[in-house]
Amino acid sequence: MYRINREQNNIIKLEERKFSELQFRERENLQEWIAKNPEILGEELLIIQKEFDGFNDTQERLDLLALDKSGNVVVIENKLDDTGRHVVWQALKYVSYCSTLSTTQILKIYQEYLDGQSLEEDAKDNVLEFLDIDEDGLLLNRNDQRIIFVANNYRKEVTSTVLWLLQHSVQIQCFRAIPFGKGEELFLQIEQIIPLPETKEFMIDAMEKELEEKTKSKKVAQTETQLVEFWNKLKSELRNRKMDLLDNVNAKPYFNISTLKGRGSFGFCIGRNGYRVELYIGQDEDKVFFDAMRKYKLKIQNEFKLGDMVWERLDGKKAARIKFERSALDITGDVDGWRKNPEAIINWYCDVMKPFYDVLLPYWMKVNNEID
Structure with a gap:
């Protein structure tokens, strides 16, 4: 990445950094940045909970829970400089837990999030506005759930598994988060690496043609x-x-x-x-x-x-x-x-x-x- 210097009509190379050396943390920093600016993941998302742990008989908690513009549940998992080996298995467990969430449960989860943020807002009103639908058409989580990973470095065992899951119609994306610096200035670049943006729509279209409508009326x-x-x-x-x-x-x-x-x-x-x-x-x-x-x-x-x-x-x-x-x-x-x-x-x-x-x-x- 380069910074443009208009006065000198030149470009200045920015130094790629690591989150750890900059003393940024996964929960306090990267997670908060995404929660406040979900559009950096390339689409409109509505964050409905952070650190969600409402799973029966488990102590696990996912990083961010969101809705997309179709009302589908999106699990967002953030890792800083390295994904580790088990992030895919972890996320698959989370989406399996979330697959049973009803519209009423999702609205309750979101309302708890709003109340925890001291926001005097109504979860149902926000969701209706976000989806731009009438209350009569409110049916959430009716399609397959989605997974989004955000990390600086992806291990080969992670990318290999993700590509296999994509071939088997699991909706999953990987974004690479890269901090850059020049002197005291810091910059963040987030880019989708799997699937590549130019092939994503083709892959989705191909999968949709092969799948029969299962749950839609x-x-x-x-x-x-x-x-x-x-x-x-x-x-x-x-x-x-x-x-x-x-x-x-x-x-x-x-x-x-x-x-x-x-x-x-x-x-x-x-x-x-x-x-x-x-x-x-x-x-x-x-x-x-x-x-x-x-x-x-x-x-x-x-x-x-x-x-x-x-x-x-x-x-x-x-x-x-x-x-x-x-x-x-x-x-x-x-x-x-x-x-x-x-x-x-x-x-x-x-x-x-x-x-x-x-x-x-x-x-x-x-x-x-x-x-x-």
């Missing part, structure tokens, strides 16, 4: 198929309009699709009350990024000609949002328009996102550069 499976088809149609129409916003994003069976820009993401959402485009600012508990953007609110609104944007500070939440939305009835006259008249919704998304993105992006990148 017919209705859920149909909805997920329709969502993937809908987002792929949207991506195609965006390309037709020379907009590359989602070119590097894979369509997933979620009610939203987005692309990262700086510390936030521009996305399209099928919401509980209608359809929206948004700039979602995650991990902004102190509202630093949102408040910085709000300084330009008048200018932004004057430049955006389609109507009033909605600025949601979401006080008490870790995220904030700037959005433009319309009810389903206003667009198609049908609350289920994305299924019955997808072309109308897609055209609305494309018509709105271009001016929304073009107006917000310069201010958003300016704010990111100023704060970083």
Whole structure:
């Protein structure tokens, strides 16, 4: 890794370090960094517990427990400079324990975490907001559980086992955490090494084709198929309009699709009350990024000609949002328009996102550069 020196028009090599020599600890440091910034693992995750030990008749505890955007349980295990030999077996035990957790149990675990952090928040409300679904559709942990490892060095017996598990449809990822230093300055790089990002989607797609739907209801499976088809149609129409916003994003069976820009993401959402485009600012508990953007609110609104944007500070939440939305009835006259008249919704998304993105992006990148 190199640091860019603008004044000298040169680059300066940073020295790769070890966590141990820097006197960082697994629980107090690396675990806390991930808990506060889960997006460093390449996706939106909701941390629901730390040091979870709620397993019957065992004294074991996992490092971090999270939910992904599909409502699946994710076990995150952190090791500092070396994984050790038994980390895979340890994680497999944890996911087997977690496989029986019900929605009610998960919400209870998360509420205990929030209460332990002295956060006056409701676990169910947070999960519904994170998944962007109605309460009627709340069903957690219905698919296979996932494992994420974070460490500086992986032993061969660990990587060999992980690759074998991947071939047998176990959802598992390895990230390498590397501290760098130059003088008193310290930097952290986290990169996914297994599976490689460029092959991950291919591997997942291949496995999904081989597996039969086991536990999903017919209705859920149909909805997920329709969502993937809908987002792929949207991506195609965006390309037709020379907009590359989602070119590097894979369509997933979620009610939203987005692309990262700086510390936030521009996305399209099928919401509980209608359809929206948004700039979602995650991990902004102190509202630093949102408040910085709000300084330009008048200018932004004057430049955006389609109507009033909605600025949601979401006080008490870790995220904030700037959005433009319309009810389903206003667009198609049908609350289920994305299924019955997808072309109308897609055209609305494309018509709105271009001016929304073009107006917000310069201010958003300016704010990111100023704060970083």
